[in-house]
Amino acid sequence: MEKGQKVRIGGIKFSEELVQVTVACKASDDSSIYQLLHLLAEKSINIPFLCHSAVTSIPASSFCVDRSELGKVQQILNFSSFQNEHVSFISSVGTLTLFPHRNSCRLLGLLMAFFARHDFPLHSLSTSISAIALxxxxxLLDAVADKLQDVLELPLNHAPFRQGFRLTQIQP
Amino acid sequence: METIAVYKEARVKVYGITEKDGRALVTLSFPANQMEQWGQRVVLLEEHIKRFELVTYHAADKERTELHLLFDQIPPAPLRDTLEKWVKSDQQSTFQLRQPVDILYLHGPHFQDRFGIADIAFAALKQNNIEILVSGCAGTSMYLVTPAHQGATTLKLLTETFLIPTSV
Structure with missing residues (x-):
């Protein structure tokens, strides 16, 4: 691929409004994320996005939940076990999913530079089997998708996909 | 309009679980305000290594971000030299290469819409003292990076934890 040439992708999808929570531990052997995930599951809180790392001196986990779940998540985090952790919230987050990523370092680097150049915050990202979720x-979802067309080539007449329905798992 | 569908499973079903060993995990840590520069550098990585297996990125705090790149091969010496050169010129950035590591990934129906899936996987590994170095869960995918030589044990555990339908 020539330098400067647009990267071709298949499509863009938007999420609903989410909250991102980051829990950074104070000790390298801290395993409170396991307890946190368990408490979130007990409260039937879905996590559509999670990235976790424990390879540096500060194990940290960032995850997203639906904005309507914020109160329940705050209740859990007020639980004594998490008082010593550094917890931060980003209150209005949207996931932009681009597919396919083709495992391409070029696409990844281009997206990182794009977000920085246009002052679009990039709170977190993770790849899945074929897509990259940012x-x-x-x-800003619409503005990011619009500007992305400067560097990405989308199918003709493409419009970002917004899921018009919500799936909710109900505990029997 | 609301539609309710009843779906029961004694164990969470997955489409399959893949385990690969001998992978390399590169962790770049840099100030958030250097994102553009690091993005341009990541583009250049393609000169040395063609594809990644997994990428995750987040910030442990407001100033410092972490980019984790899992490669399906051990990075060649020129790539390591290039990363070291970049980090040296930055002062505020760090580069860590951990190899070999093992990676496991699984995909399941509507993982992004269902609660408790990550808890099931993380708890199974925790109970068996398997460390999760990096994990990325988005869409219907869950990726878990473990220390070297733990992939086979982790695969066995996950295969016992989740159900892989073997017939149609």
Missing amino acids: NTEYT
């Missing part, structure tokens, strides 16, 4: 401000 978390930014929810209110």
Whole structure:
């Protein structure tokens, strides 16, 4: 691929409005993320995005939940076990999912530089089997997708996909 | 309009679980305000290594971000030299290469819409003292990076934890 040439992708999908929570531990052997995930599951809170790392001196986990779950998540984090952790919230986050990523370092680097150049916050990202999910401000999703067309080539007449329905798992 | 569908499973079903060993995990840590520069550098990595297996990125705090790149091969010496050169010129950035590591990934129906899936996987590994170095869960995918030589044990555990339908 020539330098400067647009990268071709198949499509863009937007999430609903989410909250991103980051829990950074104070000790390298801290395993409170395991307890946190368990408590979130007990409260039937879905986590559509999670990235976790424990390879540096500060194990940290960032995850997203639906904005309506914020109160329940805050209740859990007020639980004594998490008082010593550094917890931060980003209150209005949207996930921009681009597919396919083709495992391409070029696409990844281009996206990182793009977000920085245009002052679009990039809160977190993770790849899946074929897509790359990037978390930014929810209110900026349209602006990011619009500007991305400067560097990405999308199918003709493409419009970002917004899921018009929600799936909710109900505990019997 | 609301539709309710009843779906029961004694164990969470997955489409399959893949385990690969002998992979390399590169962790770059840099100030958030150097994102553009690091993005341009990541583009250049393609001169040395063609594809990644997994990428995750997040910030442990407001100033410092972490980019984790899992490669399906041990990075060639020129790539390591290039990364070291970049980090040296930055002062505020760090580069860590951990190899070999093992990676496991699984995909399941509507993982992004269902609660408790990550808890099931993380708890199974925790109970068996298997460390998760990096994990990325998005869409219907879950990726888990473990220390070297733990992939086979982790695969066995996950295969016992989740159900892989073997017939149609």
